[in-house]
Each structure stands twice: as C-alpha cells, then as structure tokens.
Amino acid sequence: MTSPAERRVVHLDMDAFYASVEQRDQPELRGRPVVVGGDSRRAVVAAASYEARKFGIRSAMPMFRARRLCPDLVIVELRMDHYRAVSQEIRAILGRFTEQIEPLALDECYLDVSEHAPTLTAAGRLAQAMKDEIRARVRLTASAGVGPNKFVAKIASALRKPDGLVLVPTNEVLGFLAPLPASRMWGVGKVTERRLAHAGITTIGGLAAADPAALEALLGKQGRRMWEFAHGDDQRDVQVARRAKSVSNETTFEEDTTDLVVLREKLEALARRVAERLHRRRLAGRTIVLKLTYRNFQHASRRTTLGAPTSDDRVIADEAVRLLGRSEAGTRPVRLVGVGVSGFDAGAADAPPQLGFFSS
Structure with missing residues (x-):
C-alpha cells in the first residue's frame, strides 16, 4: 500500500447529477431552471440544475420555497x-x-x-x-x-x-487551504461556523493557527480533527470494499447499433475482460448478467443462474449471447452493452479460481 x-x-x-441526467435525457430542459423532487407542498429539492441555482435554489430546500424563488421552475420527478x-x-x-x-x-x-x-x-x-x-x-x-x-x-x-x-x-497544500472560509472545512455546518466565528476563526488558516487544545475544548474531538485537516494532515485510506458483489465490464458504442454480429463480438471481448478480473481476484460466480442501454437511455438487463460457479470467459460469453437473444437488441438501437458476473460463493475470494474446460 x-x-x-x-x-x-x-x-x-x-x-x-440528477438534474443533469434529466437535462441530458430531455433536451427541451437544457438551459432551463430544473429541480428534481416531488411536486407536493411538503416535497423538497433533491437536486437543482445550475440554471436553478442562480435563483438561490439548493438541495434540501422546501419545494414551495424553490417555486417562490423561481416561478418558471421546472420540476421533474425522481427516477432513482x-x-x-x-x-x-x-x-x-x-x-x-x-x-x-x-x-x-x-x-x-x-x-x-x-x-x-x-x-x-x-x-x-x-x-x-x-x-x-x-x-x-x-x-x-x-x-x-x-x-x-x-x-x-x-x-x-x-x-x-x-x-x-x-x-x-x-x-x-497549506497555502491552498489557508484563505478558504471555515465553512469549507469537513464537519463545519452553520452552527459550528457561528461558534468558530465567535472565537475569531473565519478561515481554514485560522483553524490551523488556533490552539488544538482550545479547538478540542470548543468542539470536542472534532476540533482536533479539524486542526489536523487545516494543516493538510489526513491519514485516511481510500476504502475499497474487500468483498466484491459483482465483476463487470461495459462499453459504449461510437454509434448506436442493432447489428447482432457486432454485439456478439463485443460481448465476447467483454467476457474476456471480466474473466481476467475474476481470475485476478480469485472469484467465480453463478449469475451471468447482460446489461443494455438503448438509444433513449432506457436501461435493460437480463440474467441467468448457472448450476456451478464459473470464471471461464467462454462460458460467460456464451451465456451473455443467449441473454442477448432474450432482449430487443436486434430491433432497438443499442448505445451501451455490458457483461457481469455475480453470485459468488461465501469465501470464494480465498479460493483458487475455477478454470474452464480448455484452460491449461
């Protein structure tokens, strides 16, 4: 490490993110103030486009208030x-x-x-x-x-x-952090910001210059952590999940296609990549998943469960091609195709990979 x-x-x-996805999928919304969330009086804003933010609209704001700030606001339902x-x-x-x-x-x-x-x-x-x-x-x-x-x-x-x-x-790092407002600091909300300001601290540089013991007395253990962060000291690792739930690969075509030959060739290539990653992680799975995204960004998936776990690229490819036959890929233009394997046995990550019939 x-x-x-x-x-x-x-x-x-x-x-x-949510608002940008809606503007991407619905071109008529581009350039307009858009929020994602419910349309009832008690609803709140889940996401706001940059056009909406110009009116002061922010996430978690009550929807009725957002409407008052921008009468022309476009409200789109959540599609989680x-x-x-x-x-x-x-x-x-x-x-x-x-x-x-x-x-x-x-x-x-x-x-x-x-x-x-x-x-x-x-x-x-x-x-x-x-x-x-x-x-x-x-x-x-x-x-x-x-x-x-x-x-x-x-x-x-x-x-x-x-x-x-x-x-x-x-x-x-220190010069970068110092002039930034204390509100940029991890853990500083409006209440903590007011407490810091009352103590004469308004910037991250001010946090760095403060007595760490005084910060701890003011804010508890969080105060000590803020002082460390203000000095650019963060020892936290990037936390990667130890046990994978699935392994997959996908690709987006330069042009949408209904050509089943092209799709099958791509599935075979993706299956090889998935198999390589399974072997590296010493994994084998029972469930093969085909993922498709059509021209209108509608997502579809098909899956099948095998009698025994596999990490063999030919088995994965063959099953993915069979699943392709159960889709609308031959008649609806496809922009993305993906292959995944899941359903790993407990302890599979500690076991040697299961090889295919033709592996040496």
Whole structure:
C-alpha cells in the first residue's frame, strides 16, 4: 500500500447529477431552471440544475420555497433506479483507470491513483482522462480535485464547478487551504461556523493557527480533527470494499447499433475482460448478467443462474449471447452493452479460481 506521503488521490464529483441526467435525457430542459423532487407542498429539492441555482435554489430546500424563488421552475420527478444505472455506467468507466475506488454516493467517489500516476501532474492527466471519458460515453460532466489526501482532493473538486479540475501539490497544500472560509472545512455546518466565528476563526488558516487544545475544548474531538485537516494532515485510506458483489465490464458504442454480429463480438471481448478480473481476484460466480442501454437511455438487463460457479470467459460469453437473444437488441438501437458476473460463493475470494474446460 502506498504511504500517505506518496499518495495521489482524486475526488470526482458529478455536476448537478440528477438534474443533469434529466437535462441530458430531455433536451427541451437544457438551459432551463430544473429541480428534481416531488411536486407536493411538503416535497423538497433533491437536486437543482445550475440554471436553478442562480435563483438561490439548493438541495434540501422546501419545494414551495424553490417555486417562490423561481416561478418558471421546472420540476421533474425522481427516477432513482435510472440514476443508479447511470452511476453504475460511470463507475464502470472509472474502473478502467483504477480499482482503488471508494464510492461516497451515486454521484461522487474517491480514487487512489498512486499506482498508476507517479506524480501529481500525471494524476491530473488521469483525472482529465476520466472526465473526458465520462463526457464522451455518458454525456455528463464531472469536476475533480487531485491532491495528496482525501480531504484536500474533496475541497479542490468543489472550487471550479462545473466541469472543473484543480490540482494541489503537497508543498502548496497549506497555502491552498489557508484563505478558504471555515465553512469549507469537513464537519463545519452553520452552527459550528457561528461558534468558530465567535472565537475569531473565519478561515481554514485560522483553524490551523488556533490552539488544538482550545479547538478540542470548543468542539470536542472534532476540533482536533479539524486542526489536523487545516494543516493538510489526513491519514485516511481510500476504502475499497474487500468483498466484491459483482465483476463487470461495459462499453459504449461510437454509434448506436442493432447489428447482432457486432454485439456478439463485443460481448465476447467483454467476457474476456471480466474473466481476467475474476481470475485476478480469485472469484467465480453463478449469475451471468447482460446489461443494455438503448438509444433513449432506457436501461435493460437480463440474467441467468448457472448450476456451478464459473470464471471461464467462454462460458460467460456464451451465456451473455443467449441473454442477448432474450432482449430487443436486434430491433432497438443499442448505445451501451455490458457483461457481469455475480453470485459468488461465501469465501470464494480465498479460493483458487475455477478454470474452464480448455484452460491449461
């Protein structure tokens, strides 16, 4: 594992995720103030487009108040299953860059790219490549921060939204953090911000200059943690799930297709990638999953369960092709296709991979 002093961490945050998905899927909403949430009086805003934010509308705001701020507001119902599917599509893209991913929500995650990027500049290029791939494949924008730890990367990602990229070298961390308002600090809400201001602390630099014992007396253990963060000291690892629930790969076509030959060839290639990852993780699964996204961004999946777990690419490919025959892929244009394996036996990660009949 890379030591904290040598880490290159990316925090990637999708821009106004739910609202941006709706504007992508419904072109007539682009450029208009859009919020996602219920339409009842007691509903709250789940997400607001950047056009809506110009009116002061924010997430968690009561919907009736948002309407007062912007009479022309467009309200769209939540589609959580759809957002989860888009999030999985983004996660699959990021998985091509590194497997060291810690999801925070559907729209944000940490990535430790230390093994793939020897310098912060290289990490920045990798983050830009992630953003470019997401824009090309999913037609959404993301903002990213790159730094020596999670705290710095997360703060950096928020500074140039939307579609931003901010790099913070280790030797510039203190200067980067110092002028930022204390409200940018982890754990500082409105109440804590007022308490800090009453103590004469209004910036992260002020937190760094404060007596840590005094901060602890004021805010409890959280005060000590804030003082450490204000000095750019964050020892937390990027937390990757130890036990995978599924292993999958997917790809987006340059042009939507109904060509079953093309789709079968792509499924075979994806099955090989999935099998390689299963072997690396010493996993074998019983459930084969086919994922499709059609031209209108409607998602569909088909699955089958085998009698015994497998990690063989030919078995995975054959089953995926059979599942393709149970879909509308031959008549409806497909923009994305994916293959996954799940249903791992308990303790499978500790067992040797099960080889196919023709493995040497």
